Amino acid sequence: MRKQSGGGRENQTTLLILVGFEELQSLGFLPFALFLSIYVVTVGGNMLIVLAVASSRTLHTPMYFFLCHFSLLEIGYTSNIMPHLLRSFLEGRETISLASCLLQFYIFASLAAAECLLLSAMSYDRYLAICRPLHYPALMNTWLCGCLATGAWLSGFSFSAFTLALAAPLPLCPGRREIDHYFCDFAPVVGLFCGDVSILWGAGVTISGFLTLAPFLLIVASYALVLRTGLRIPSGPGRHKAFSTCSSHLSVVGVFYGTLIVVYVAPTDHMAPLLRKAFSVLYTVFTPMVNPIIYSLKNQEVKGALHRLWGQLIPGHAPGVG
Numbered sequence: 001m002r003k004q005s006g007g008g009r010e011n012q013t014t015l016l017i018l019v020g021f022e023e024l025q026s027l028g029f030l031p032f033a034l035f036l037s038i039y040v041v042t043v044g045g046n047m048l049i050v051l052a053v054a055s056s057r058t059l060h061t062p063m064y065f066f067l068c069h070f071s072l073l074e075i076g077y078t079s080n081i082m083p084h085l086l087r088s089f090l091e092g093r094e095t096i097s098l099a100s101c102l103l104q105f106y107i108f109a110s111l112a113a114a115e116c117l118l119l120s121a122m123s124y125d126r127y128l129a130i131c132r133p134l135h136y137p138a139l140m141n142t143w144l145c146g147c148l149a150t151g152a153w154l155s156g157f158s159f160s161a162f163t164l165a166l167a168a169p170l171p172l173c174p175g176r177r178e179i180d181h182y183f184c185d186f187a188p189v190v191g192l193f194c195g196d197v198s199i200l201w202g203a204g205v206t207i208s209g210f211l212t213l214a215p216f217l218l219i220v221a222s223y224a225l226v227l228r229t230g231l232r233i234p235s236g237p238g239r240h241k242a243f244s245t246c247s248s249h250l251s252v253v254g255v256f257y258g259t260l261i262v263v264y265v266a267p268t269d270h271m272a273p274l275l276r277k278a279f280s281v282l283y284t285v286f287t288p289m290v291n292p293i294i295y296s297l298k299n300q301e302v303k304g305a306l307h308r309l310w311g312q313l314i315p316g317h318a319p320g321v322g
Helices: 008-012 022-027 030-055 062-079 082-091 098-131 142-167 186-190 198-231 236-264 273-298 300-313
Strands: 015-018 094-097
Touching: 015 098, 022 030, 030 062, 030 082, 030 273, 030 300, 062 082, 062 098, 062 142, 062 273, 062 300, 082 094, 094 098, 098 142, 098 186, 098 198, 098 236, 142 186, 142 198, 186 198, 198 236, 236 273
Parallel strands: none
Antiparallel strands: 015 094
């Protein structure tokens, strides 16, 4: 292990230790097999959503355009963390350079922020479709869809770059090399640095708060208007159709923000490290896995497209009618 320096290039090559779930080492191969299965289901499920939308002309609409971007985000989100976690189950504590640790945090924070922004774009799409149906084709056009999706990706990576720029020059504290977590999250990484980290803390909290709270408020406002409009629809079938198009997205929003609230609002300071890491699993592992399942089960159009795709991939299989 390299000797601590005041910062700069040598500081970035200093090796850190990700403790991971060392409490589960006594279970042998079981945790690795479980999380590997989850990772395969997550990547496979989200990739199937992308392929199903791409192969079905009926799904070439703004709502499913955003869904494809969301699935790609989920694949990147979980692939940034899961390989390190799987390797830690096989090898025990994992070593990682400070530069790689900061990069992992940057990708994680960027994709998480982009997800929040993309969820708000999806809610705005549902608002226009239900509350302004006559103007929907003109308002939610190809140009606006591209701008909203591109804006979500660029905003996530741009805002997170500011936090990364504040963290990179800071010196590590002597003797601090262990991160009692399974990935480089914001709080464990900041705890490694010496000096005045108040600006870094303030910037991180402000940026993450803005990128999560502002989209959430937009989602709440959009669906409040959707609910008001839906309740005014006189016919039961029409009201059911209006709300059913929103059910999948609302379920995903509930799971995503519900896990964030549990992790970041619940008082975890006095929790055991294993419990804190278990809460983090909710949004880094569990949420990306259940999102394609939600859309597959609750959205009939996606379910039909998946049946047709399955029939194309496996000769002789009779595709279901979606």
